[in-house]
Structures are given as C-alpha cells and as structure tokens.
Amino acid sequence: MIARVNGQDVELAEGLNIEAFLLQGKINLSTVVVEHNAKILKPQEWQGVILQPNDILEIISFVCGG
Amino acid sequence: MEDVLLIAGKQIKSRFFLGTGKFSSYALMKKAIESSSAHIVTVALRRVNQGAGNENILDFIPGDSILMPNTSGARNADEAIRLARLARAAGCGDWVKLEIINDQKFLLPDNAETIRATEVLAKEGFIVMPYCNPDLMDARRLKDAGAASVMPLGSPIGTNQGLRTKELLFILIEEIDLPIVVDAGLGRPSQAAEAMEMGCDAVLVNTAVATADDPELMARAFALAVEAGRSAWRARPAQIGKYAKASSPLTGFLR
Numbered sequence: 001m002i003a004r005v006n007g008q009d010v011e012l013a014e015g016l017n018i019e020a021f022l023l024q025g026k027i028n029l030s031t032v033v034v035e036h037n038a039k040i041l042k043p044q045e046w047q048g049v050i051l052q053p054n055d056i057l058e059i060i061s062f063v064c065g066g
Numbered sequence: 067m068e069d070v071l072l073i074a075g076k077q078i079k080s081r082f083f084l085g086t087g088k089f090s091s092y093a094l095m096k097k098a099i100e101s102s103s104a105h106i107v108t109v110a111l112r113r114v115n116q117g118a119g120n121e122n123i124l125d126f127i128p129g130d131s132i133l134m135p136n137t138s139g140a141r142n143a144d145e146a147i148r149l150a151r152l153a154r155a156a157g158c159g160d161w162v163k164l165e166i167i168n169d170q171k172f173l174l175p176d177n178a179e180t181i182r183a184t185e186v187l188a189k190e191g192f193i194v195m196p197y198c199n200p201d202l203m204d205a206r207r208l209k210d211a212g213a214a215s216v217m218p219l220g221s222p223i224g225t226n227q228g229l230r231t232k233e234l235l236f237i238l239i240e241e242i243d244l245p246i247v248v249d250a251g252l253g254r255p256s257q258a259a260e261a262m263e264m265g266c267d268a269v270l271v272n273t274a275v276a277t278a279d280d281p282e283l284m285a286r287a288f289a290l291a292v293e294a295g296r297s298a299w300r301a302r303p304a305q306i307g308k309y310a311k312a313s314s315p316l317t318g319f320l321r
Contacts, residue, residue, distance in 0.1 A: 006113040031122045032114055033156045040155045058113065060152050062123050064095065065110025065136055066085030066223070066250075066272030 001053040012051055019046035022059070032061045069300060071267055073245055074193040074214040078132070079105040081262065082292040083247065085272025089281060092126040098275055099128060102285035107131045108163050108270070110138050111153055124158075134195060136163040142176070143183035150187050162187060163217070163249075163270075164196040173223045177204040181211050188212025197249050200234035205242045216242055217249035217270065220261065224273040226253020229260055239265040255284075255291030262295025263303065 002009050012021065018036065022029055034041050035058040036049055051057070071078040084104035089095035099107055107127055127133065135153035140146035143166065150162045164187065166179045175197050181204065184194045193214045198204060200218035208216055218235060221227035228251060229235065238246050245267035252258050253274045261269050271288055278284035 027114055028122065031124070033111075033152050035152060040151060042155075058152075060111050060156075061114045062109045062135065062153075062156060062158070063112045064086040064089060064092075064123055065138055066087040066108055066270075 001051075003051050003053065003055040003057060005057045006059055016051050017047050018049045018051065018057070021051060021057075022046065027059065032059050034059055069296070071245065073195075076132070076193075078268070079103070080289065080292075081268040081296055082258075082289045083108070083134075083249075083268055083270040084275065084285065085270060086123065086127070086276075087272050088276035092121060092123060094281055095123075095276070096126040096128075097282040098285035099131065101282045102275075102289040104285070104289070105130075105132055106134050106161075106268075106270075108134045108136050108272070110136050111149055111156075112139070132161055133158040134161040134163050136165045136197075137183075138165050138167070140166050140183075141168040142166060143179040143186070146179070146183045147186050150183075150192060151190075154192070160191055161193045162195065164194055166197075175199055175219070177201060181207045184208055184213050185211040188214075195247070200231045200238055202234075202237050202241055205238050205244075209242060209244055213244065215245040215247050215267070217247040219250040220248045220257070221251030223250045225251055226274055227251050228253055228257035232260075232264070235261070235266065236264060252288075255287045258288050259291040259295035259298070262292050263298045265299050268292070 001012055003012050037056050071081055080103050082102055082104050083106040085108045086095050137146040137149040140149055146166050164180055164183055166176045167173050168176055177198050180196050180198055184196050187194050195215050195217055196208050196213050197217045205216045221230040247268045248261045248266050249270040252271050258269045275281050275285045
C-alpha cells in the first residue's frame with residue numbers, strides 16, 4: 001500500500017503502526033513530532049495508529065533557524 | 067535601579083537573542099550561545115529525512131535557554147498556526163517567533179497574515195513574538211491581537227544593512243507599550259548598539275554571528291554592544307550640537 005510521508009509517496013507493509021514505521025526508518029523517536037492526517041499525535045498514541053492506504057504523515061523535528 | 071526585561075511575565079536574562087541558522091556545526095553554534103549568554107534562542111522546524119544523521123540540535127542548546135521555535139517556511143497564517151502547534155507538541159514550551167513570508171526576493175513579512183495568526187495563537191496560550199514590518203497601525207493591531215512583543219525588521223533578513231527602518235522604529239518605541247525587539251538585518255555590533263541606544267528593548271541576530279569568521283567571538287561582541295547600548299539609553303545621552311563647546315575651562319590661564 002502507498003501512504004504519503006513528508007510529501008512523498010512511500011510503499012508500506014500492511015498493518016504497520018506509526019511507531020514501528022518510525023523505528024524502521026531509524027528515526028530518533030525522542031526528537032520528532034508526528035502529524036497524521038492533519039492531526040498532531042502524542043507519542044503515546046503512535047503505537048495505536050495503524051497506517052492505512054493514502055494516509056498523510058508529516059514527521060517533523062527541530063533544526064537550526066533564525 | 068534594576069533594569070529588567072519582562073516578556074509575558076518572564077524575566078529575560080539577556081537583551082541579545084540569537085538565531086541558530088547557518089552555523090557550520092552545532093558545536094560552533096553552542097559556543098556562540100555560550101559566549102553571548104543569550105537567553106532566548108530561536109530554532110526552526112522541518113521534515114525529518116529518513117536515515118539522515120539524527121544529531122539533535124536541542125542537545126547543543128544550553129538547558130536554561132528559552133527555546134523560541136520560528137514558523138519560517140509559513141506563507142500564510144494557517145501554515146504558521148500549524149507549525150506553531152507542531153512546535154508546541156514537540157514539548158518545548160509556548161514561545162513562538164511568528165514569521166510569515168511570501169516574498170522570496172526581500173523576505174519581507176506579511177503583516178496582515180501575521181496579525182491573523184497572532185490572534186489565533188495568543189488565544190491558544192502561545193507567547194507570540196511576531197516578526198513584522200515596522201508599521202504603527204499594524205503594531206497596534208498585533209498588540210490588540212495578544213502579541214507578547216513586536217519584532218520589526220531593521221532591514222531585510224541576512225543583508226547586514228543595519229537600521230534602515232530607524233525612523234519607523236522610533237515611532238514604535240514611542241507608541242507601543244510592548245517590548246520592541248529589532249529582528250533581522252543587523253550586521254554589526256555597532257548597529258545593535260545603535261538600536262539599543264535609541265530605546266529598543268532587545269535585538270535578535272543570526273546571520274551576522276553565524277557567518278562571521280569567528281562566530282563565538284562575534285556573538286560576544288554583539289552581546290557587549292547590546293549591553294553598552296542599553297546602558298547608554300538608560301544614561302540619557304546629551305543633545306547633539308552644531309557648534310563646538312569646549313570641554314576644558316577657557317579662562318584662567320593666558321587670558
């Protein structure tokens with residue numbers, strides 16, 4: 001199935017929850033915020049959300065900036 | 067008398083705010099923050115690249131800093147509001163530097179959209195620090211919308227041109243009962259001192275520090291200039307005159 005992650009179409013396995021998806025991408029869980037279909041999720045909600053086809057995921061973190 | 071900068075009821079320990087963009091490394095950025103003793107430090111938010119290095123900028127910012135995420139990248143109020151909410155969800159407090167830009171050549175802020183976003187975010191409990199054009203009426207609207215300060219530009223971002231908006235900044239200092247923070251365009255410590263001498267409450271600098279040959283030393287230079295300028299403002303400078311006035315007595319020796 002295909003979901004849109006950070007503006008790009010990504011092929012995902014069925015039944016993957018958000019936390020598992022982040023870990024699979026070697027993303028440091030303690031440094032990111034996740035928006036799922038325009039709703040900001042708390043970290044404790046990541047495990048309970050199974051990604052569905054055409055979901056829109058934004059994974060954001062702090063970077064340098066003025 | 068103690069000279070305290072209060073924003074949203076919080077005592078800010080330094081009138082020099084530092085942006086974290088454009089440093090060649092996080093380690094160097096950290097040294098600049100430390101050498102300047104900046105208390106308010108800005109950061110930005112971006113999409114995470116999968117598999118990219120996971121070095122975390124927050125590990126390089128002193129723990130007692132006030133982290134002020136900006137909404138750079140936002141082209142309208144809705145995008146800025148979304149970014150601010152994401153920043154707060156990341157767990158770094160309620161401060162936000164509201165920055166809404168849809169002009170890519172001069173990077174000038176959109177005051178109308180900024181006022182709109184300020185109203186929404188202030189109601190949600192954010193401490194809103196809006197980057198804006200120095201317009202008196204818009205500054206009043208920002209205050210009415212709940213802004214915690216007004217952050218007008220001295221000149222366009224990253225240009226190092228200094229206080230090109232000086233006469234308009236004077237008007238904001240006179241008329242707006244909120245901290246006035248000059249944000250953007252300050253390229254030299256002397257320009258930061260000039261802003262403070264004329265009565266600005268603080269300055270925010272990024273490019274001029276980060277792109278100096280020695281950012282750590284330049285950060286210190288800016289912090290000292292801000293302190294000097296503030297002291298000069300508090301001391302109330304004497305009038306500038308056209309004709310000479312002798313500093314030494316003119317009588318009592320050869321005449």
